[in-house]
Amino acid sequence: MFGSKEKVRYAVVGGGQISQQAFMPGIARTHNSVLTALVTGDPVKAEDLAKAYGIKAWSYDDYGALLNSGEIDAVYIATPNALHTPYVIAALEAGIHVLLEKPAAASLADAEQILALQQRSKAKLMIAYRLHHEPGTVEMVTRAHNGDFGDLRAFTATFAQNVAEANSRGHNGYWGGPVPDMGTYPLNAVRNLFGEEPVWVHAIGTKTPGRGFNFDDTVAVTLRFPGDRLAQFTVSYATAPAERFTLIGTKATIEASPCFMFGPKVGISYTETTAEGSKVHKFDPVEQFGNETQYFSDCILQDRQPEADAEEGYLDMRVLDAVERSLQTGDAVTLEPRSRDRRIDADQALHLKPAKEPTKEKLISVVPQSA
Numbered sequence: 395m396f397g398s399k400e401k402v403r404y405a406v407v408g409g410g411q412i413s414q415q416a417f418m419p420g421i422a423r424t425h426n427s428v429l430t431a432l433v434t435g436d437p438v439k440a441e442d443l444a445k446a447y448g449i450k451a452w453s454y455d456d457y458g459a460l461l462n463s464g465e466i467d468a469v470y471i472a473t474p475n476a477l478h479t480p481y482v483i484a485a486l487e488a489g490i491h492v493l494l495e496k497p498a499a500a501s502l503a504d505a506e507q508i509l510a511l512q513q514r515s516k517a518k519l520m521i522a523y524r525l526h527h528e529p530g531t532v533e534m535v536t537r538a539h540n541g542d543f544g545d546l547r548a549f550t551a552t553f554a555q556n557v558a559e560a561n562s563r564g565h566n567g568y569w570g571g572p573v574p575d576m577g578t579y580p581l582n583a584v585r586n587l588f589g590e591e592p593v594w595v596h597a598i599g600t601k602t603p604g605r606g607f608n609f610d611d612t613v614a615v616t617l618r619f620p621g622d623r624l625a626q627f628t629v630s631y632a633t634a635p636a637e638r639f640t641l642i643g644t645k646a647t648i649e650a651s652p653c654f655m656f657g658p659k660v661g662i663s664y665t666e667t668t669a670e671g672s673k674v675h676k677f678d679p680v681e682q683f684g685n686e687t688q689y690f691s692d693c694i695l696q697d698r699q700p701e702a703d704a705e706e707g708y709l710d711m712r713v714l715d716a717v718e719r720s721l722q723t724g725d726a727v728t729l730e731p732r733s734r735d736r737r738i739d740a741d742q743a744l745h746l747k748p749a750k751e752p753t754k755e756k757l758i759s760v761v762p763q764s765a
């Protein structure tokens with residue numbers, strides 16, 4: 395049990411780009427969480443990151459010992475997608491809380507296993523959907539649910555970047571590719587904006603000439619939701635950067651950009667257009683990784699179920715899985731109707747100031763994402 399002044403002690407599992415660039419600096423902005431340990435296979439990271447943050451480094455072989463050491467309360471799992479599951483399972487079985495990077499796993503079977511285990515574990519699990527605590531996103535979702543934009547009819551989005559084939563994303567098949575990695579953002583956004591789960595999925599993909607990815611590097615997905623609402627998104631690993639979405643309602647259209655990224659200079663922004671004209675809504679950059687960690691730690695300290703729980707991650711995963719099947723066969727995939735009780739609440743928005751990110755040169759043994 396936690397005392398009233400205690401902080402949740404986190405171990406980072408996987409000292410890659412997102413851990414070094416964002417999570418490790420960001421946690422210092424919170425009032426209720428502290429970085430205590432790093433699990434890494436890299437002796438230089440073990441030495442240098444442990445020293446820089448005043449924490450202890452552990453090897454993957456000693457992960458079980460760390461979970462039972464009494465030195466941590468929670469893990470932040472930021473390994474490549476295909477390697478999340480064993481670290482999640484071991485942590486939940488040891489009663490250690492899990493903040494899990496998106497997508498939850500790299501197969502639907504793994505996501506089902508994580509969901510089942512969370513439901514019987516005393517430990518809590520949250521998918522690291524940082525935008526669920528970003529004020530602009532929370533406002534758009536809340537206003538969509540309040541009917542400010544009328545009856546929501548359609549959503550369209552693009553999210554793209556120029557990824558290096560050498561990055562772990564570039565050579566690990568569909569589950570390292572642009573749909574699970576980047577498509578999760580528009581998918582999670584539209585599920586939450588509509589407040590519905592899709593019932594029909596179709597996808598078409600292409601490989602860009604001259605690029606060496608072992609999967610479709612550019613994919614267009616179409617979704618049908620209950621009430622004949624439609625959504626489309628296109629993601630790519632092989633183009634100039636792009637991030638935007640348009641949500642079309644019967645009273646208003648909103649166009650958001652930037653809408654998916656993070657960083658000390660990234661403030662989410664949207665333009666609302668009605669018959670009367672247009673209005674821009676701009677939001678200051680916030681510490682998105684600190685925000686999600688502070689929220690999760692509050693859930694742990696106050697024994698509350700986090701909103702972005704294993705079910706939220708699973709509901710994205712079942713669509714990502716359907717996209718993979720549609721790409722394989724060329725056919726549309728029908729999904730069982732599903733509903734979800736929880737959605738993003740207005741009070742989930744947090745306003746921690748962005749932490750300073752280390753420069754690219756300071757990141758240790760990171761294979762850069764961008765080509």
Ligand SMILES: NC(=O)c1ccc[n+]([C@@H]2O[C@H](COP(=O)([O-])OP(=O)(O)OC[C@H]3O[C@@H](n4cnc5c(N)ncnc54)[C@H](OP(=O)(O)O)[C@@H]3O)[C@@H](O)[C@H]2O)c1
Pocket residue numbers: 407408409410411412413433434435436439471472473474475477495496497522524561562563575656760761
């Ligand atoms: N929320 C967001 O905005 C966001 C952004 C980017 C990524 N992500 C997610 O965060 C996770 C990590 O992404 P990343 O960009 O940080 O990836 P990355 O740079 O490739 O780092 C992954 C780290 O995992 C560890 N690892 C353990 N076993 C490994 C293995 N067999 N092969 C390669 N690495 C192994 C390594 O750390 P050690 O050397 O320390 O062992 C590696 O540096 C992914 O799930 C991704 O989807 C989230």
